[in-house]
Amino acid sequence: MSREATRRRLTEKQADTVDRLTRAALEVLSREGFAGLTVRMVASTAGVGTATAYTYFSSKEHLVAEVFWRRLAATQPPLADASDANSRVVAVLRQIATLVADEPALAGAVTSALLGTDPDVSHLRTRIGIEIRKRLMDALAPNVDLDIVETLELLYAGALVRAGVGYASYTEIADRLEKSALQVLANPEL
Incomplete structure (x- = not known):
């Protein structure tokens, strides 16, 4: 089953990667704050390559906006x-x-x-x-x-x-x- 993300439809494996990235973003945010957060740091925390992370998220702002969207949509x-x-x-x-x-x-x-x-x-x-x-x-x-x-x-x-x-x-x-x-x-x- 595929799920929609901000930039494209995702396979189950891709959706899992995006989920890991969004969870890792929360972890990095709690440690580093928004000023210290980078997509590279989030990718590392999620165990994903930086290039892969940029495949899904164009910027740290995009990543954080996605976290909020998911939170709103799940509520x-x-x-x-x-x-x-x-x-x-x-x-x-x-x-x-x-x-x-x-x-x-x-x-x-x-x-x-x-x-x-x-x-x-x-x-x-x-x-x-x-x-x-x-x-x-x-x-x-x-x-x-x-x-x-x-x-x-x-x-x-x-x-x-x-x-x-x-x-x-x-x-x-x-x-x-x-x-x-x-x-x-x-x-x-x-």
Whole structure:
């Protein structure tokens, strides 16, 4: 069975290599931080040749963005059993905001990586954005207002950048994001 990666479809063996690289990236990040992380170091930790690693990841930013994408994709959206849309939206935003909260090295690296200009990062940024938009729209259903969705996306993106640059912890940002989202939802004209 093949699985899709950022740059191409993968065989089972290739998917295993990519999995090893993404796990090794987390290990290297925790030791070296984003500034010290290199694709070469990750390849060595994963027991993979550097050229092989570059076959899958064009840069360290691409590698870290892939780690975040995989984490997001593997996380099921909060259950939609809340009766009101506001509670569902807040649950989605809180889940996304705290996705990397317990891993400060990864959190900072994700912020740096997703702001990069690498075309493979751009592709992942789009995939991540589409997934988050889908989750927000599902939470707002059946009364989806695209202006509200876009405002919530701006709130979430700004909040994560603030957390990523260290203005507040991800937990504090999640709390602030909840308050801001509820203000927008209560007064869509803001």
